[in-house]
Amino acid sequence: MALAAGTTSGPLAEESFGWAVRYTAYDERADRGVELPRERWAPVRRDTLFDLASLTKLCTTIVALRAVERGLITLDGRVAAYAPECTAAAEHGITVRHLLTHTSGLIPELPLYEEDGVERRLARLAAEPPVTPPGTARRYSDLNFLLLQRVLERTAGRGLDRLVQETVTGPLGMADTRFNPPASWLPRIAATEDQRRPWGKVDRGMLRGVVHDENAWALGGVAGHAGIFSTAGDLAVLCRALLAGGGRMLSPESTELMLTAPGLGFEVDQPWFMGELAGGGAAGHTGFTGTSLVVDRARGVYLVLLATTVHPRRRSGDSGPRAAAGTALARAVG
Template structure:
């Protein structure tokens, strides 16, 4: 034993001596793939993760990471259907690339429709032989997802000690501190609480790049800084200029040196080269510009030379997922680190709690059910782009949903693609399992107003104790209500379950006056929905003992079904 201890101690000392003094501090290790599998975490929605992941993307299948392929297939079918003309006479979008990741495994990377489909702005379709199909490596104009790249650049400068998030922007850009903007902070720009208006028509109102930037520097706030949330391109245009001023480098260089280069995002950047044009999805037919393809769609970014803080980045689904995984990893991807863990934590912290419904970190949007769907939680992060792009990062399940479309091809007037965004996020959420707490199955509602009812109870033993396990991940408009009745027609509310339940099963227990019947009633509201609700391990007792055991005694399901995940 002494010999073994001596050997181990010598080995430890040798490792310590070999570690350079400037080595990066060790971080708590995320579970390995084997540990994830051994601990039953893979493919689970009801076992939220804590801490950072440590994954590098690799190709695989839904089954490899415990996902339900049927749920993903349903989502992909919906995306494909959106590329088919509907009653309006046109599809929701020309084409799409969908990529879903769980635990670092690319579970699906599918295409639908066309990268180039139309001959003009009215929607005249090209002959099929002249169209360009979507491919997994199609390059898209990310539009406002570009704001994430600018935000990361700003946070990298903060890490280097070159700026203070709570300092006035005018400290670094004196020309910005006019017309009431002298108190606006860097943090307020990142969280869209600066009070600036959403945008200015820079491209049409001002003659050159210098005058367009000056217009942003000169603009007066629309609202008192810090009092309202207003999503504004001007915030990020300003941050792009700030980054250039502090570093002495152009924004595209900062993005290349600080993000795309270290992460080896070879298809990501501004103003893509002509050699890649055949792989780039077309966007809109614009007056004076014709078919916009391979050049940024946003007119203001175009007028600024294609490089701007609010728009201009092009990328593929795989590259964008790589950036997303780096964020889920706490700023590291493989051997490359682009941000420190504490910085990523700040970027994913809601600083807008005073503006309900507009949760926002430093650059990242948070908790936005309108496009994050059933993956939504207070920790879910992401961003969308006007051209039809979206990125959703779910730290609680170590999952990523990417949907890239060219929805503005041939025109921006054909409507919102938010239903498609939610369908993709919902598909990934539904593919993740909610496992029963007791026995082989639990109960989950399938229809609004559905009920799950106990058998008739015959009891003379005093008050009842009703206990059950519940999993609730619902839109705020939805609820599950436990009710009691003595005649089957008049029901009294006993307990209401709603909202976000921290993605964990909870044990509910309450004492009540004896009743003949108990039921769980699901009420579907007018919201976007959530992952759902589950009831399991039902037990009802009185002073004499057990009256109902849900695993043994039949529960009457109307609009509910048994589920094993």
């Protein structure tokens, strides 16, 4: 695990614990990991990169708000006005705001990886109708951010990976944050899962340096909902920019809108993973692989926790450690 906590002015704590790589496989019969030789275990270091999973949504959100500032889209603009191929969104009047607030009515996910080829995967996404009327209920869905990716790429004429670099990582100097990390980065990347059925959705073996999420992988590693790799230090830079009102990414007005309840892309005041940081408008997110980020503007602090709880295989989630860390930070700063 890597931990980073601090304020707008700088770090309060930056620590690393445990192992980034320990297992070569998962033994289903014995229900335990198959360990590598001890000399091949890799410790978590301050420069270790983790698969962020759904923390990717935060970068996609920032790109979307920047597109609003530039006049490329509007929050209440219809998805189909920007990406006409999204036929179900057109039929049901889904807007950009619906996507960012998870109120589109779409189901949580689709097995796009089952389709043959990227074009068929995107076509299935585009044709998926909501199960409740848009704007009437909140249902967290990866599909929202896959559709948002289509909107952003269509209106900007560039891929999401480039948009994230132009809007977030480039301006903030986050040199260790990107989709599809190059092979030269592999020694610094934490392993994730021995991904196999029945616990996984596809059979890919032990994953390291390639995205864990099956749909993001099936779409080439660049997706609106998952796919970014980063370090705790780089995410601390992002948090400090958010605490400062947007830094070089967004205007203070856009940052305020994004981080204020009900939030756009960010979740607000969620004690199940924020602990006692929740309650005063703290905003953040979690990722399936074991990642989380919280920005508490009321106290002027942030907390980043990066882990690989899916190594060597996924288990039922436990956010107790996340909440405990949030509570410890809240009590430390008063």
